[in-house]
Amino acid sequence: MADDGFQLIIGNKNTSSWSLRPWLAFKQAGIPFKEVRINLRAPDMKVQILAHSPAGKVPVLWVGDLMIWDSLAILEFLADRYPEKALWPEPxxxxxxxxxxxxxxxxxxxxxxxxxxxxxxxxxxxxxxxxxxxxxxxxxxxxxxxxxxxxxxxxxxxxxxxxxxxxxxxxxxxxxxxxxxxxxxxxxxxxxxxxxxxxxxxxxxxxxxxxxxxxxxxx
CATH class of the missing domain: 1.20.1050.10 (Glutathione S-transferase Yfyf (Class Pi); Chain A, domain 2)
Incomplete structure (x- = not known):
């Protein structure tokens, strides 16, 4: 896995509930990332998303050449990658x-x-x-x-x-x-x-x- 930093593809902040979840975890954990925002009301929205993920949905996390395309999977990845951040409770x-x-x-x-x-x-x-x-x-x-x-x-x-x-x-x-x-x-x-x-x-x-x-x- 090439690690060129984190790139998080998200949708509109007023309405994209699934995008908020990993975005908030990144911020709370203090993990730097690049945000790429797609306007989900744009006529070519689907084309834009497919350029980042064949699943055709946001959010998507790219870590170098690794793609993770589900909110909970992204959160689990962060917890595994940064155990010191204690993103799951310890007990x-x-x-x-x-x-x-x-x-x-x-x-x-x-x-x-x-x-x-x-x-x-x-x-x-x-x-x-x-x-x-x-x-x-x-x-x-x-x-x-x-x-x-x-x-x-x-x-x-x-x-x-x-x-x-x-x-x-x-x-x-x-x-x-x-x-x-x-x-x-x-x-x-x-x-x-x-x-x-x-x-x-x-x-x-x-x-x-x-x-x-x-x-x-x-x-």
Missing amino acids: LAARAVARAASAEMHSGFQPLREHCPMKFLSKEPRSELPEAVDDNIRRVVGLWKDCRSRFGADGPFLFSRFSIADAMYAPVASRLRTYVTDLGAFGDDGTAAAYIDALFALPAMEEWAQGAREEMAAR
């Missing part, structure tokens, strides 16, 4: 739960994704959501509460310090800020709201938001 039980929570996010919550697409800069509160979305939100709120109560006593994140699990759920936090006015209606005792605040207090999240603002202004 075995916490690491197992963090992996399970991340895998659930990777493969689940389809109603939430379908009906509440990420609009990072928007506030679009909805008084009513489909029942399946309500169920997804209750599951997220309960999962976050469980992780925080079991493993989050020493910091503001799901497993105390920032981890891959937080990168995986950052776009969900954005969706809840956009569409949900009262998390208490979904069983939140304040834990989920505080966790969302902690994520959005990260300088990297503000940097992402600024990038989204610049994109929107250029439209």
Whole structure:
């Protein structure tokens, strides 16, 4: 594997939830990388993406001549490549739960994704959501509460310090800020709201938001 540095291909910052995940992990871990942004609304968007990956989706990570074309695979690669960054929690039980929570996010919550697409800069509160979305939100709120109560006593994140699990759920936090006015209606005792605040207090999240603002202004 030739290592010529990291090149991360991402989509629009206001809407590309999968792009946010590895981008945020890179920033939080302090790993330098080159960002290549593709406008997913461009007429030749597909051609642009295919120039970087035959899978035809973003994000994509290039490390020299190695291509990694899935968000969770990118995050796992970073964890393997930089074990000193502790991108997974250190204790075995916490690491197992963090992996399970991340895998659930990777493969689940389809109603939430379908009906509440990420609009990072928007506030679009909805008084009513489909029942399946309500169920997804209750599951997220309960999962976050469980992780925080079991493993989050020493910091503001799901497993105390920032981890891959937080990168995986950052776009969900954005969706809840956009569409949900009262998390208490979904069983939140304040834990989920505080966790969302902690994520959005990260300088990297503000940097992402600024990038989204610049994109929107250029439209």
